[in-house]
Amino acid sequence: MSKYDFGYNIEENRTNRWAFENVEVNSRVLELGPAGGTLTKSLYEKKKCHIDIVELDEQDGKLAAQYAEKAVVGTNGNLNLDYWYEVFSENRYDYIVALDVLEHLADPEHTLQKASKLLKPTGKILLSVPNVAHNAVIIELLQNRFTYGRLGLLDNTHIHFFAYESICQMLKNVGLYINKQEAVLKCVSDTELPSRYEDLGAELGHLLKQRKYGEVYQYLLELSFNSEQKTIDLLGNGQIKEPVYARILPDGESQNEISVEIQEGWNEVTVELPKDYLMKSIRFIPYEGSGIIEHLQIIGYGNSESEMSYNWTSAQKLGNESFFVHMGNHMNEMNYLINEEYSALKIKYRLVPFYGERELYAAECFQKEIVKSGKREEALQEKLRETDLVSKRKITDQKAEIESLRQDKILLKERIQKEMEENGRREEALRQDKTLLKEHFQTLQVLVEEIKHGKLWKIFDLIREVEK
Known part of the structure; x- marks a missing residue:
């Protein structure tokens, strides 16, 4: 029994279950590389399909052949040769199933080209291919490792490796189109490889998690000749998102x-x-x-x-x-x-x-900014205190200046009052002098008149009056 025989419980194998769910009842099926016949048995018993198989491993092929109408097994079932194609060249199938097969072949494009010739015009090929560009492999390469294992992404019997774009180019060369695409997703720690995102540091690990198709473990593709049908994309970005x-x-x-x-x-x-x-x-x-x-x-x-x-x-x-x-x-x-x-x-x-070193750097910068802000705040407080003292001094000086102006105003008012009183006294004296001069002037006028009339004795009387 080969290492690819996982028993007959189809529910335990995601890839076999996917293929089973996508095959219609009573279909004509060619299964390439069925191993021990897990899918073959389910299609035969549960969907009443008519199945032919091609299997290199003779022991597995005999197990699967129990559920097949025609089986090409052993050396005749070598997909690197065309004998299997010659055997089935007159047949046309509703479905051709090749699960994890192409990576084991010397010329997978040639084999796929031959298989497509056996497909009905409306038929479909169900293809699964492991993704060598999975992040687990990338982490291995970044650590200068590429370690083959018994099973999985770096299975020691794989002689061809595929990533999404290389698969698409191969299909284009063959003339096939993807009707529906989905995938088996696995995070790095769930693969058979010893890789961990932590091996790269938080920042690079996070960037790797953002890679499109970076956590696709296996591509599951439904193919046909129909170029008009829009691809049903159940693959998305091919990432397992950790909820935030x-x-x-x-x-x-x-x-x-x-x-x-x-x-x-x-x-x-x-x-x-x-x-x-x-x-x-x-x-x-x-x-x-x-x-x-x-x-x-x-x-x-x-x-x-x-x-x-x-x-x-x-x-x-x-x-x-x-x-x-x-x-x-x-x-x-x-x-x-x-x-x-x-x-x-x-x-x-x-x-x-922010992640990793960027997060630490940002936190450090932020902490420095807090310290700087604290120092700036202290300097501002000191400046405010100085400004407050200056303002208080200015207010005190302004109050003193206002008081001085008030005193000057009072003194000025008093001086003006005194000057007004002095002016009043002078005006009164002038008024009195004016009255006296008027009286003297009148006396002189009388004297002049007396002189004119020769009354000199009256002059002496007036003089004596004036002297008094």
Whole structure:
């Protein structure tokens, strides 16, 4: 019995189960490399298919032949030769199945070309191929290793290796098209290789996890001649995503926590809030790691729609509703006050996570910035104290100056008053002098008149009057 005989329980083998599910009842099937006949038996017994097989291993071939109408086994079943093709050249099949076969062949493209000639115009080929570009192999290569094993990605009987684009090129050369593609996914630690993402460090390990098809262990492809049919893609990016969550704590309490799955890059999620619970605030933790949160926006939905603003944050604000968050320093929280009843929140932001050395460097820079900020704050406080003292001195000087001006004003007022009084006295004296002069002038006029009339004796009387 060969190392590829895994018994007859089809449920235990993902690849055989996939092929079984994709073959219609009562179909005409050619199975290349059936090993001990796990799939052959199920198709025969459960789907009443008519099956022919080609198997190099004679012992396995005899086991599988129990469920086949015609079997080419042993040296005649060598797919590197064309004898098997000559045997079945007149047949046309609804399905040709080749699971983990091509990597064992000297010229897999030639074998696939021959097999496609045995396919009905509407027939399909079910093909599974291991992915040599799996991250486990990449990690091995980055550590200068390429160790063959008994089974798996680096099976010691593999003589051809395939990655996604090389498979597509081979199919193009043969004239086949992918109708449906999916895969068996395995994370690095679940493969037979000793690889671990941790071997590369956190940052490079994270970058490797982002590789498209990086965790595809085996491609499962349904092929046909139909170039018009749009490919059904069940493969996606071929990655096993470790869930990352943001957290919402109503009133800051963890017992009412709401977790929301997020991803690197842009996120837009709607969160239903608990009914019959009047919360006064929410604590929002956008990412439980280190990184940048950009363009954060939270909109509350209730009787009205309104954008919410945080009243405090432990994260480092960068501007434009962007923040640096760092879980190690608990600097990843934003608190929002709720002034009305909301039934739901819409949360939008872009996550740029940091890993490994970048995370440590960012945390170190952030810590230095905190120290610098503290020193700047101390310097600012000292400057404020100095400014306060200068201001107090200026105020004291200004008060003294105002008091001096007030005293000068009082003195000036007193001096003006004295001058006015002096002027009043002078004016009174002048008035009296004026009155006296007027009287003298009148006396002189009388004297002149007396002289004119020769009354000199009266002159002496007037003189004596004046002298008095």
